[in-house]
Amino acid sequence: MSFTWFVGTRYLKTPHKQAFISLITVLATLGIAVGVMALIVVIAVMSGFESELQNRILGIESHILVMRYNEPVTDIDRTVDAIESIDGVKSAVPFIYTQVMLRSPHAVTGAVLKALDPSRPGPPVFVAKHKDLNAALREAAPDEAAGKAPGLVIGRVTADKLKVRLGDPVFLISPLGKGTAANQMPTVMRFRVAGIFETGMNEYDGAIAFVRLDVAQRLLQMPGQATGLQVRVADIYQAREIADAIVARLGFPFWARDWIQMNHTLFSMLRLQKTVMFIILALIVLVAAFNIASALIMMVMEKTRDIAILKTMGATKRHIMRIFVLNGLVIGCLGTIIGGGLGFLLCAVLKRYPFIKLPGDVYFLTTLPVSLNLTDVVTIGICTVVICLLATLYPAASASALDPVEGIRYG
8 A cells, every 4th residue: 555545545534633624524525426416317317308309309200301492292203212222211201291270070270281101111100009100091091982081190189189089080171272372262171080199299299190192192182292202311310411412313403401400409409408507517516626625725734743744754745745635536536426326326216217297398208308328427427526636736735835844833
């Protein structure tokens, strides 16, 4: 055991003459622990919020949106083949996108109508435990001979607004009706509720309705046409490069936007909040670090005679400085370990038991997501130890500069 380690641990173990110094040391350790725990939990929640939003948004939206300027896509099959021939593209699905009104016998609400072809790969949206969106749309085919209306798949929030259940009738009203611009009349079509999905995001559960592509083409008088194509890729972080390749392959008047561009404001806000919360909560650690500095300064004052004796026995300034730096680092590391353990425990509880509920119309999600990233934990630990190290430098330097003669005389 080295000299500095032996003396430093001895100072930590030996009871202080002044109980106030011990109290400050305990409070500094607890302050570090609380700060680290708060940092880990908050950063885990912010990371979980960003990750969960990304997964849910990409679960219902496309990775890349491909459209034409001011006109629909007409040659659908040729365009799909051209896009799917590009490396990294998993699928390209035509869609129709428009705004409509939905009316039931009980209520009226607005919605965004999205029409998809159920014979092509669809988004991973489930309308029942073992039934995905494509399966529901396949069952939503109209049967005029049997008097069966086409099916409509709506979100849970929309179903609650309209007060409808599976099989109930719903009238869809589109402003893109027949006639000239002067005397255009809206189109009204009767549907039945063929499925109710729930993503956990009010942004989608209360705004989007799905129908079959062929039904929407007949409703909107767009035979063989589509608003655009939604493209899914193998690597979502390569979406920007693949979007550029699609535009280069198809040429003007096609344009493409990737999922990062479509949700840039939302994810930028989340990253900014995460950074701001890290800075604010790091102040808790900084306050605890000042407590460490205060405890060490008082310890130096208490150990003045001991320091003078050590110096007369041959201890150098570097030895004395290392002793008190070691004391501060032990306090900081102990607080970091305790706080890290409590943070891991609290995150595990929040992840296992999602008892904290959120208003979905405000926070997009209805439960508090938690995603603990090892990189974030390591960053928090390193930053905490560095702050504690910096807090020990002044007390340690003061101890190393002590004159042994003055220390023995007045200590």
